[in-house]
Amino acid sequence: MSPGGRGTRTGRVHENVIEKVLSENYPGRFSKQVFIGTNLFGNKYKADFVLNNNVIISAKWQQKTGTTEQKIVYEIMTLIKILKENNLKEAYIVIGGKGYSRKAKEFYLKQKHIEYIKDGELVEILSLDEFIERANVNKL
Secondary structure, three states: OOOOOHHHHHHHHHHHHHHHHHHHHOOOOEEEEEEEEEOOOOOEEEEEEEEOOOEEEEEEEOOOOOOHHHHHHHHHHHHHHHHHHOOOOEEEEEEEOOOOOHHHHHHHHOOHHHHOOOOHHHEEEEEHHHHHHHHHOOOO
16 A cells, blocks of 8 residues: 555544544643654654643554554654653553554553663553543543
8 A cells, every 4th residue: 555545544533533532631732743853863753642742642553464563663762762852751652453463562552662662661552442541531
C-alpha cells in the first residue's frame, strides 16, 4: 500500500477515537497536530496530541502486519529526546489494530523497552482500551 492510502485513513480513525476520549475527559486541555521539537534526525516533529502543554500522546495504528512495530522504537527515542529538550512531563504511545505481532504487542504493553532504551520510562505504551480507561478516570 502506498503512503497516504488506506493505512493513513485507518490511522486517522484511531486518532479520532483518541481525540473524542480527550474531548470528553480533558475538554480544552489538549491540542492536536502540534509541532513540538525535532526528531532524532533534526526534522520537525508533529505530535498527534499534547495534553496540558506537557504530555505528548502519539497514536500508532497497525491494521495489517508491517513495519510499524519496528518504528515504535524510533518513536520512543524521538519522544524521549523531545521530552528532555523541552522539559516536558511524559509521553504515551497509544497502539491499536491487529497488525502488531503478538510478541511485539506483548513487549510494548509490558513496557519492556525500558530495559533497553535509556530514559525509556518517560514513554509509556498503552493499548487503546488502556488509554480510554485511564482517561476516563483522569489518570493521564
